[in-house]
Amino acid sequence: MTGETMAGSEELADRFEEHRGRLKAVAYRMLGSLAEAEDAVQEAWLKLSRTDADDIENLGGWLTTVTGRVCLDLLRSRAARREEPMDDTVGTFVPDPVLRPLAHLDPAEEVLQADSVGLALLVVLENLAPDERLAFVLHDMFAVPFEDIAPIVERGPAATRQLASRARRRVRGATPSAEPDLGRQKEVLDAFLAAARGGDFEALLALLHPDVVLRADSGELVRGAAVSKLVQGAKAVAEQALLFARFAQSAELALVNGSVGVVNAPGGRVQSVMGVTIADGRITGMYILADPERLERLAAPGLAG
Numbered sequence: 001m002t003g004e005t006m007a008g009s010e011e012l013a014d015r016f017e018e019h020r021g022r023l024k025a026v027a028y029r030m031l032g033s034l035a036e037a038e039d040a041v042q043e044a045w046l047k048l049s050r051t052d053a054d055d056i057e058n059l060g061g062w063l064t065t066v067t068g069r070v071c072l073d074l075l076r077s078r079a080a081r082r083e084e085p086m087d088d089t090v091g092t093f094v095p096d097p098v099l100r101p102l103a104h105l106d107p108a109e110e111v112l113q114a115d116s117v118g119l120a121l122l123v124v125l126e127n128l129a130p131d132e133r134l135a136f137v138l139h140d141m142f143a144v145p146f147e148d149i150a151p152i153v154e155r156g157p158a159a160t161r162q163l164a165s166r167a168r169r170r171v172r173g174a175t176p177s178a179e180p181d182l183g184r185q186k187e188v189l190d191a192f193l194a195a196a197r198g199g200d201f202e203a204l205l206a207l208l209h210p211d212v213v214l215r216a217d218s219g220e221l222v223r224g225a226a227v228s229k230l231v232q233g234a235k236a237v238a239e240q241a242l243l244f245a246r247f248a249q250s251a252e253l254a255l256v257n258g259s260v261g262v263v264n265a266p267g268g269r270v271q272s273v274m275g276v277t278i279a280d281g282r283i284t285g286m287y288i289l290a291d292p293e294r295l296e297r298l299a300a301p302g303l304a305g
Helices: 003-031 035-047 059-081 107-114 121-126 130-141 146-153 157-174 180-196 201-207 234-243 292-297
Strands: 208-218 229-232 252-258 259-264 271-281 281-287
Touching: 003 035, 003 059, 003 130, 003 234, 035 059, 059 130, 107 180, 121 130, 121 157, 121 271, 121 281, 130 157, 130 229, 130 281, 157 259, 180 201, 180 234, 180 281, 180 292, 201 208, 201 234, 201 281, 208 234, 229 234, 252 271
Parallel strands: 208 281
Antiparallel strands: 208 229, 252 259, 259 271, 271 281
């Protein structure tokens, strides 16, 4: 490789890095998996490195489109592999959470958190068809024009607009309202952990919305009481909280996708992460990831020792 070519490669890599954050955000919202999002971004880089970048007028738009196409292929492949579940674990998938320490947020970090996407929304996005998810994520979340999305889904702009519109209606109808104030979120979760640690069933009931839904994703290999499950109703969820009260002893609060959540990490090893939605002082949704394989890959900077 000549010096000139090497310099050109380094310049291209630098230009790509300027867009990496946005590309990973696109891929994460498309896939709900941090590892797969990284793979999709890497694939976009490989495609760029094999392309004459001088012919690309809008590098950011080109990379976003390529990343979207890679994610769409992954989603279609995932849908093709998915079999009808034969047990009560239907609807238990919890996307990979993004963790941050609760304390000592600097202004730059607060900006990142303001743009974060909650686990509740990611769960809703999981129920969209791949083409709908792509159209909604690229247009509604990243302002990509329908004219640029249409070739990816192999439809015209009008049909692509309909995909996003259909997805938007489903998202609005299924995404719960949430308390935006981190301080009030913390108050509710502090009280929840105190009630769980103290075995106070009535206090737990008071903190849970009557129609609260708990999703616990323990992965495919976990069996017994910790198996993946979908639990509905305040009484049933409170009973689950008491059943696993011993884990509350080592739990600590953290930011989970920009909202206050709970990390259980005895001895510094993350065993579960719980995101919640809170409205009017009560918990309406709980999203627990306890899959050992996925948690092993989870980055938890500044958490759990």
